[in-house]
Amino acid sequence: MARDGMAALIADVRGKCNAGTADYTIGSETYFSDDQIQKLLDDTREVIIEEALRPELEWKSATERTYGLYWQWSDTERAETDGAFVVSDPQQHAIDAALYSVDYDRQRIQFDDDSSGPYYLSYVIYDVNLVAANLWAQIASFEALAFDVESDNHSLKRSQKGTKALSMEAYYRSKARGKVTGRTRGGTKRIVRSDLRGRYVD
Known part of the structure; x- marks a missing residue:
């Protein structure tokens, strides 16, 4: 179950990616649950x-x-x-x-x-823009399985969704903050405090 403190960030990612809770089903797995989005966020923690x-x-x-x-x-x-x-x-x-x-x-x-x-x-x-980019990449991979359909005067170009997803991935990847601490997954930024005469605080 997603942590309460992550609700706003998960909602932000959903908004950036227009992602619902059951947009795709691959095998027995349905995408995108709060837990799945939180996992992507935790990868940038x-x-x-x-x-x-x-x-x-x-x-x-x-x-x-x-x-x-x-x-x-x-x-x-x-x-x-x-x-x-x-x-x-x-x-x-x-x-x-x-x-x-x-x-x-x-x-x-x-x-x-x-x-x-x-x-x-x-x-x-967390790096919400990087997560949005990664989620759009995942959407593009799902849409890569889709195909265009033409019948009489009708044309359904589902491949355009994949192309658009890749465009959105590039957009959010360009806005990603990148690492602040030099390490992810629990990386720690050390701050030099003047009141401690320059001692590093862990």
Whole structure:
């Protein structure tokens, strides 16, 4: 069963690929389930450890201001409760998720009360565009088995679907982010923290 924190990313992939849950059946396997798409996402999984959150001053009203804290990489697993998304202080203590709100689309964290910081974020990211490219390639492979039909004045060119799928694969592959950490499948980006005098944090 797909993880709850992956629902938005799976929906994003489906939207990019116009992919339903039962578009193709090959043997006894039906495509594309949430689990199948999550597997493609997990193949691009990378872990960011203690990235320094970037504060930006924002005005809530003409007289009231606050700070939003922003992180760098998009396509984040949305899971503040199972270790995939952890805000910590300089002493590497995890902050209770009940004390802040998260806007994943804006890559922004907002504390309920003013907080002095600095704060760090450990989180998991995926390359949704690369997954979309790989899914379009899979669609193209399924459509390669199709054939054109002509009868009287009617022409059904199913091969065009495969050609279009390959075009979409190339489009999303050109937009893919590529590796952030240098390793996938649990790769970790090491962040040098100035408050630790340059010591690497694992």
